[in-house]
Amino acid sequence: MSADDTPIDKLLSGLLPPTVRLAWQRLDDAVEPEFRFAEEAAHVEGAVAKRRVEFGAGRALFHRLHDELLAEDAPGSAAGPALAPAAPLLVAEDRGPLWPAGVVGSISHTKGLCVVALARTSDHPRLGLDVEVTAPLPDKLWPSILTVSERARIQGLGARGPLLSKLHFSGKEAVYKWLSRDEKRVVAFEEVELGFSLARGSFATSLLFENTLPRPTGSWRIGREFLATAVW
Numbered sequence: 641m642s643a644d645d646t647p648i649d650k651l652l653s654g655l656l657p658p659t660v661r662l663a664w665q666r667l668d669d670a671v672e673p674e675f676r677f678a679e680e681a682a683h684v685e686g687a688v689a690k691r692r693v694e695f696g697a698g699r700a701l702f703h704r705l706h707d708e709l710l711a712e713d714a715p716g717s718a719a720g721p722a723l724a725p726a727a728p729l730l731v732a733e734d735r736g737p738l739w740p741a742g743v744v745g746s747i748s749h750t751k752g753l754c755v756v757a758l759a760r761t762s763d764h765p766r767l768g769l770d771v772e773v774t775a776p777l778p779d780k781l782w783p784s785i786l787t788v789s790e791r792a793r794i795q796g797l798g799a800r801g802p803l804l805s806k807l808h809f810s811g812k813e814a815v816y817k818w819l820s821r822d823e824k825r826v827v828a829f830e831e832v833e834l835g836f837s838l839a840r841g842s843f844a845t846s847l848l849f850e851n852t853l854p855r856p857t858g859s860w861r862i863g864r865e866f867l868a869t870a871v872w
Contacts, residue, residue, distance in 0.1 A: 651863040652755065656870050659763040661708060663701040664755040669693050676703055677728035694754060698747040701756035702729050702737070709743065709760065721762055736820050746817045746870075753866055766856070768818030768871040770810045774862060776802030777809050785809050785829045793835075800838075807860055808834055811843055811869040818856055818871045836860065845871065
C-alpha cells in the first residue's frame, strides 16, 4: 500500500455495513486491463481506452470480492445460501451488471478511481454506491439535478452549500443503482429527494413517485480527492 492509498481507505471505511464487501482500484488509461473471461473482454472490444479500463477494473474488483464470498461457502459453512460459481459478469439491457445468483452489488467509477461493493442478497436485497471527484456541482446543473427544496436548503448553508450539491448528485446516483432491480425505467433526478445530516454522515431518501419500497439507509463521506455515497 502506498501513502496515496490511505485517504481512499479512510474515505470508504464505515461507508457501508460489515455485511457489504468493498474493493477499489486507481485507474490509468495507459494500462490495458486484463480480463478473466473472454466474454467480458469482448464487450468492450474496440471501445476507447477509458471505457476499457473502467469496465475491466469493475469486473476485476467484482471477481475478487465474489471469490472471497465463494471461499466462505465451504461444506458445513453457515455463510448463507450457496452462491453461483465464478462466471463472466455480463451486461443487462439497461447497461447495468447482471449480478449472479445470491449476490447484489454496485460498481462506480470516476476520474482515476473505481469502487465496487458486493453483498449476499440474504443480507441486502438492494445496494447502491457512487464515487465522484470532490468538487462542487456546476451551478448550471442545479435546476436539472436538485429539487426546489434541496436548492433552498443548500443555498441556506453559505460556503458549505456548493460541495453539498455534489453530494446530492452522488447520493441520487447511488439511489438509482439501489432502485435498479425494482424500477425498469429511468428515474428522473427530481423524483428523488435527499436530506443530509452533516453531523452524522448520513442522509434520508424520499422517493417522489408511487412505490412500495422500504426507505433505504444512506451514508456519505468526503475526502480530499473523492467523495462517496452509499445506500442499502
